[in-house]
Amino acid sequence: MSLNKAPLYQRIYGLVAQIPSGKVANYGQIADFTGGCTARMVGYAMAAIPPEVDIPWQRVVNSQGKVSPRRSGDGSLIQKQLLEAEGIPFSAKDKIDMKVYRWQGPDPEWAMLHDFFID
DNA sequence: CCTATGACTGGTC
DNA sequence: TGACCAGCCATAG
Numbered sequence: 001m002s003l004n005k006a007p008l009y010q011r012i013y014g015l016v017a018q019i020p021s022g023k024v025a026n027y028g029q030i031a032d033f034t035g036g037c038t039a040r041m042v043g044y045a046m047a048a049i050p051p052e053v054d055i056p057w058q059r060v061v062n063s064q065g066k067v068s069p070r071r072s073g074d075g076s077l078i079q080k081q082l083l084e085a086e087g088i089p090f091s092a093k094d095k096i097d098m099k100v101y102r103w104q105g106p107d108p109e110w111a112m113l114h115d116f117f118i119d
Numbered sequence: 120c121c122t123a124t125g126a127c128t129g130g131t132c
Numbered sequence: 133t134g135a136c137c138a139g140c141c142a143t144a145g
Binding site for chain 2: 026027028039040041042043044046048049060063069070075076079
Binding site: 039044 | 140
């Protein structure tokens with residue numbers, strides 16, 4: 001499948017693009033779904049998202065259910081607001097209740113058939 | 120080809 | 133509950 005020959009980042013982006021509004025996923029989760037890459041890879045991939053592609057990167061948070069602070073700038077605030085706009089509530093400590101809002105993952109068949117490929 | 124550079128995670132203390 | 137540490141590996145220049 002072109003899924004496999006596609007750059008790892010592209011696979012990650014395609015996966016992130018599947019996260020439905022109102023749900024969030026954590027880096028380790030995405031890494032697990034892509035298979036063969038680590039959470040860190042996902043984080044790096046997010047940082048490398050090309051501006052051309054429209055990806056709901058805001059739906060990817062860290063394992064603590066919090067938005068990850070960026071190296072530069074403070075886009076994490078934007079991320080929080082985007083998520084709230086999607087109906088995801090944050091606790092007083094800016095944490096999301098992952099038990100409730102965690103994305104269950106892509107439907108295996110769906111992924112198989114779609115062979116999502118960005119770019 | 121080699122080096123620098125990252126949106127993380129899990130375990131310890 | 134927080135702070136600190138060591139692995140992780142693809143991309144860009």
